[in-house]
Structure formats: C-alpha cells, structure tokens
Amino acid sequence: MASSQPVAPKSAADHRADGPGRGTFLLMSVAVGLCVASNYYAQPLLDTIARELHLSSGSASLVVTGAQVGYALGLVLVLPLGDLVERRRLVCGLTLATAFSLALTASAPDAGLLLAGTAITGLLSVTAQVLLPFAADLAAPHRRGQVVGTVMSGLVMGMLLARTASGAIATIGGWRTVYWAAAVVMIALTVAMHRALPQYRGNAGLPYGRLLASTARLLADEPVLRARAAIGLLAFACFSVLWTSLAFLLSGPGYGLSDAEIGTFGLVGVAGAIAAQLAGRLADRGRTKLTTVVSGLVLLGSWGLLALGEHSLAALLGGIVLLDLAHQGVHITNQSLIYALRPNARGRITSAYMTCYFAGGAIGSALTGVVHSNFGWSGVCVLGAVLSVLLVLVWVDSVITARTRLWELWAVARAATTAAGLLGLIAFVLRLTM
Known part of the structure; x- marks a missing residue:
C-alpha cells in the first residue's frame, strides 16, 4: 500500500501551509508549456515531412491523429498514476522518456517510426496534466487558484508558441532539427525539475487496476x-x-x-x-x-x-x-x-x-x-x-x-x-x- 506521507523532508501539511517559492511554480509552468508543445510541433511541418518521406497528405495527417490517440490513452492510463507514484519521480521519468520519443521522431527514416514517435510523445505529453494537480497539492489552500492559473498560463503559451517556434526552427535547420532541439530541452528540463521539485507521494492506497476503475x-x-x-x-x-x-x-x-x-x-x-x-x-x-x-x-x-x-x-x-x-x-x-x-x-x-x-x-x-x-x-x-x-x-x-x-x-x-x-x-x- 502506498504511504500516506510525502517522502520529502517536509510533510504534506508543511507544503500546504506555506508552499514552495514562486520560482518552483514558474518552473512547473514552463514544464507544462514544453510538454504540451511537444504535441503541436508537427502541425506546421506536415507538408515538409510528407515531401521528404514521400507520404500523401492523408498519410502525413496521421501524425496529428497518432498524437491525439496517444494523448487520449495517456489521460486514461498514465494520469491516474499521480495518485499512486511519487510525483517528482513520475514527472521526471515522463519528461526523460519524452526526450527519447522526440529523438525517435527526429531520426525516423520512414512513416512507421515517425508515427510511433509522435504517438508515444502524445501519450507522454500528459505530463502537463500530472503537473497541474501536483502544483495544486503543493500550493497553500488560499493560493491554489492563483497557482493553478499560473501553471495553466504555461499550457496556453505552449499551445500558442509551439507552432511558431517549430516553423521558425524548421526554416533554419529543417524539420528534424525541431525534434532534436526539443529532445535536448526536455533533458535539461528533467534535470531542472529533479533539483527544484519537492518529493511528494500520492496516497491512493489502491492497486493500479482498481485505481483506473475508481476514476470512472x-x-x-x-x-x-x-x-x-x-x-x-x-x-x-x-x-x-x-x-x-x-x-x-x-x-x-x-x-x-x-x-x-x-x-x-x-x-x-x-x-x-x-x-x-x-x-x-x-x-x-x-x-x-x-x-x-x-x-x-x-x-x-x-x-x-x-x-x-x-x-x-x-x-x-x-x-x-x-x-x-x-x-x-x-x-x-x-x-x-x-x-x-x-x-x-x-x-x-x-x-x-x-x-x-x-x-x-x-x-x-x-x-x-x-x-x-x-x-x-x-x-x-x-x-x-x-x-x-x-x-x-x-x-x-x-x-x-x-x-x-x-x-x-x-x-x-x-x-x-x-x-x-x-x-x-x-x-x-x-x-x-x-
């Protein structure tokens, strides 16, 4: 059974009483933006990707569909783990795995690996939704709405700027450079969050199967x-x-x-x-x-x-x-x-x-x-x-x-x-x- 106490030096009550500093929540906001952005890099690049890999427009559009399907699966299968697994370890594990899935996309020689990379990235991008309740848990009760708003601002900006940044980088270095650069950024983000985020364990006390059933x-x-x-x-x-x-x-x-x-x-x-x-x-x-x-x-x-x-x-x-x-x-x-x-x-x-x-x-x-x-x-x-x-x-x-x-x-x-x-x-x- 999962422990009901956080594994950090401070207790859950301590975290809620004062909460981490503003810098921690700003880092979480940036992380949310980068995680959600990974699902949108492909949208302005589909025509270029289709020409290089000799795909039809219909086949290229499956890149977006694959990311959406992956994200939906992540919401159902990955997100509930936030109530079961130590949060910092879960978040850092997901962002590190995202770096590898982005690298897989960047190096994909054909449509099959490209679709696999983007689908896995879509599944892992639910890290953004793991971070939101994590921030709410860490925030003092009287600041919870403000903190959620701050972290959500990162999600909005990630959605908005992903397409713009992707198009600009691709113009300079090609579409693969977009994904290589994103993979490097994800590794750096993993290191930063491992250092800055407190440890905090969920206390659902349920095995994984019952955890999924309890969601419904x-x-x-x-x-x-x-x-x-x-x-x-x-x-x-x-x-x-x-x-x-x-x-x-x-x-x-x-x-x-x-x-x-x-x-x-x-x-x-x-x-x-x-x-x-x-x-x-x-x-x-x-x-x-x-x-x-x-x-x-x-x-x-x-x-x-x-x-x-x-x-x-x-x-x-x-x-x-x-x-x-x-x-x-x-x-x-x-x-x-x-x-x-x-x-x-x-x-x-x-x-x-x-x-x-x-x-x-x-x-x-x-x-x-x-x-x-x-x-x-x-x-x-x-x-x-x-x-x-x-x-x-x-x-x-x-x-x-x-x-x-x-x-x-x-x-x-x-x-x-x-x-x-x-x-x-x-x-x-x-x-x-x-």
Whole structure:
C-alpha cells in the first residue's frame, strides 16, 4: 500500500501551509508549456515531412491523429498514476522518456517510426496534466487558484508558441532539427525539475487496476465533478469549433490569407493566459459562480462578434479574444473546484475531467466539419452559440440542484446583467467603427 506521507523532508501539511517559492511554480509552468508543445510541433511541418518521406497528405495527417490517440490513452492510463507514484519521480521519468520519443521522431527514416514517435510523445505529453494537480497539492489552500492559473498560463503559451517556434526552427535547420532541439530541452528540463521539485507521494492506497476503475467511479460519486466535466466539455467544444473552422474563413475569398498569416492568429490567444491568472485569483476568493456565469455569457456573446467577423477583421479579432478569455475562465474555475473535492484523488479527478474535456474538443471538430460544409461560417457561429447556451444551462441546473437560496440567484442575475451590458457596449462600439 502506498504511504500516506510525502517522502520529502517536509510533510504534506508543511507544503500546504506555506508552499514552495514562486520560482518552483514558474518552473512547473514552463514544464507544462514544453510538454504540451511537444504535441503541436508537427502541425506546421506536415507538408515538409510528407515531401521528404514521400507520404500523401492523408498519410502525413496521421501524425496529428497518432498524437491525439496517444494523448487520449495517456489521460486514461498514465494520469491516474499521480495518485499512486511519487510525483517528482513520475514527472521526471515522463519528461526523460519524452526526450527519447522526440529523438525517435527526429531520426525516423520512414512513416512507421515517425508515427510511433509522435504517438508515444502524445501519450507522454500528459505530463502537463500530472503537473497541474501536483502544483495544486503543493500550493497553500488560499493560493491554489492563483497557482493553478499560473501553471495553466504555461499550457496556453505552449499551445500558442509551439507552432511558431517549430516553423521558425524548421526554416533554419529543417524539420528534424525541431525534434532534436526539443529532445535536448526536455533533458535539461528533467534535470531542472529533479533539483527544484519537492518529493511528494500520492496516497491512493489502491492497486493500479482498481485505481483506473475508481476514476470512472468518481464521476458517478461527485456531482460537482460531473457538472464541471460537462461544462468543460462544452467550453472546449466551442473552442474547437472556432479553431477548426477559422482557417477556412481566413483562406477564403473574404480574406485570402496565406498559411503563415493564418498561423499568426493563434497569437491572439495570449488573452487566455491573462484569463487564467484572473480566474485563478477570483477562485481563491470564492467567486467561482461569478466567473462561471460571466465566462458563459461572454462565450455566448463572442459568437455574435464572430458572426460579424465574416466581413469585419475587427469583429473577428474581438470575437477570438472574448472566446479565448471565456474558455480559459471556465477551465480554470472548473479545475479550482474539482481539485478541492478529494485531495488524495487529484490525479484521477484530473483524468476524469480531462477525458471529458478533450471529448468535447473531438465532438466540436466533428460537428464543425459537417456544419461548415453545409451552412458555411454562419452555420458554424450558430453551432457555437448553441453549445454556449447549453453550457449556461448545465451550470444553472447544477446551481439549482446544489443550492437554491434566493440571494445566490440574485447575485447570479446581477452578474449576468453586468456581463450582458458590457457585451452590448463592446458590440455597439465595434459597430460604430465598422
């Protein structure tokens, strides 16, 4: 049976009382960004890889699919280990293994080894999701939301900058250099984390098989986890709807942008890093209802601007910023709440939540393909708005089910009115400038 005490010199209670220094959490944020980035390096390189290895575009796209399948398996099979295995050893082992999988990709002579390398890298990149509950465990309770927001900022920046860095390095040294460089960085990161992170052992006290089964059981037993998993699913579905369809709009006759120009739109998502910090601080103050309802309504309002964005760049950019702010606001609030449920099961709670979360992304992408081919950009915006309405309804149902005090509903109504007024003002100003 796993020990219920951390193996570090300080006890678990000591860690939660004061927590590590800010530098440790910044390192964890960088680590999260680098781990998640390893799943996105290939996306701007697919054409170059296909030409060098003599692959069709369809075969080359399997590189991305393989990474996604690997990541899904990692969420189910690897992530719960955070509740069983000593955390620093697990994280450092995963990042070192990632260095080898990146090297395998860099040296791949054919499609088979290339796919194997990227799939293994995808599975190991769930290290980012191991680090998030690890940071929550180490943080003092009154700083947990802020710490989660800080570490999540690294994830957002990793997703945003991976494609840009990959394209720039490949232009200078070829696509293989991207993976060799990433492997070296992962080795350096492993050394840094081994020196900086405290030892901390999970206390699930279950064999691995029962640990996996208990992950599903948590969804059945925890109504807050179920509600927040559904909200996260719908939020990431909205995010996926936008980014799956945006390239079609920007490359079409209305804008006619090149692939490189379209890629720069991802940098607009830096707003998500700001939202992660703000939502984390509000969660620490107990304002999770406020952040959820405002984020939900901003998410809904963003689709109105995005609809105008078919013919207005200002409206399109405004809609992208609002959607990313809202998506991250919901996501960070969700994580702050679910991490407070069962401290000894944070790895499994994260596994259950993130599996639902990424299922939402897959659902959003699949629906977008059908809707866009039949109804174009307007249909995509309607789809996003419908998903946003569903998100708000799921949250309202969870609030009413959990507690029906009139003063809470009145506070929600005031927040909703304020958010709606701000959205109306933004839309009015944009309308005047178009």
